[in-house]
Amino acid sequence: MQEKQTPTKYEIHPLLKGRWSPRAFSQKAITETEIKTLLEAGRWAPSSNNLQPWRIIWGLKGSDTYQRIFDCLVDFNQDWVEDTPALMLGAYKKDMKDGEKENFHALHDLGLFMGNVCVQATSMGIAVHQMAGLDQDKAKEEFEFPDNYHVATATAIGYYGGNPDTLPEDLQDEETKIMRERKPQREFAFNGNFKN
Numbered sequence: 667m668q669e670k671q672t673p674t675k676y677e678i679h680p681l682l683k684g685r686w687s688p689r690a691f692s693q694k695a696i697t698e699t700e701i702k703t704l705l706e707a708g709r710w711a712p713s714s715n716n717l718q719p720w721r722i723i724w725g726l727k728g729s730d731t732y733q734r735i736f737d738c739l740v741d742f743n744q745d746w747v748e749d750t751p752a753l754m755l756g757a758y759k760k761d762m763k764d765g766e767k768e769n770f771h772a773l774h775d776l777g778l779f780m781g782n783v784c785v786q787a788t789s790m791g792i793a794v795h796q797m798a799g800l801d802q803d804k805a806k807e808e809f810e811f812p813d814n815y816h817v818a819t820a821t822a823i824g825y826y827g828g829n830p831d832t833l834p835e836d837l838q839d840e841e842t843k844i845m846r847e848r849k850p851q852r853e854f855a856f857n858g859n860f861k862n
């Protein structure tokens with residue numbers, strides 16, 4: 667498996683530390699049970715008012731649904747997603763009750779759902795690579811979402827252990843770069859007023 671280093675300042679759980687988003691996946695297939703296990707982890711995420719606004723479309727490689735999700739991705743993502751064993755779309759319901767108040771926390775809750783999916787996946791040796799790069803309106807139409815839904819993301823899913831050489835050349839460096847990077851806490855967390 668591609669070696670990655672995550673230089674944490676405080677020790678965190680190995681499942682959080684070990685996760686990263688590959689673009690090359692092992693060719694080992696993902697099963698329906700594995701997808702349903704990931705979705706079960708998401709299902710138990712917290713959400714505002716327990717509204718569970720997330721809606722998921724998923725397909726395994728070779729299926730019609732997989733191809734229809736793939737066709738919604740932007741070219742940049744299609745170039746590396748090509749051989750990924752499973753694909754998902756993440757959508758959310760925009761209103762609290764039908765036609766009523768907007769649910770301002772729906773995207774937040776879809777993020778929590780995906781956070782659970784990521785942790786569960788890592789525990790199973792499965793990698794999850796989320797994507798904003800898709801035609802969201804096309805996906806909404808293609809999968810017949812009603813107007814009060816928004817398709818936010820797509821996700822590529824497969825086992826870790828892919829061969830970086832199979833990627834387009836411009837993506838190979840990032841795939842093989844060992845050191846992962848994050849902003850230091852002082853740039854985003856304040857024990858007091860916001861600081862720019």
Ligand SMILES: Cc1cc2nc3c(=O)[nH]c(=O)nc-3n(C[C@H](O)[C@H](O)[C@H](O)COP(=O)(O)O)c2cc1C
Binds near residue numbers: 685687795796799846
């Ligand atoms: C909401 C979201 C959208 C993203 N969109 C894309 C995308 O369209 N294409 C892509 O290659 N990676 C995408 N990524 C992956 C991020 O670039 C990646 O998570 C980030 O660089 C941190 O790397 P890591 O996940 O390996 O820690 C996205 C990630 C998230 C959470």
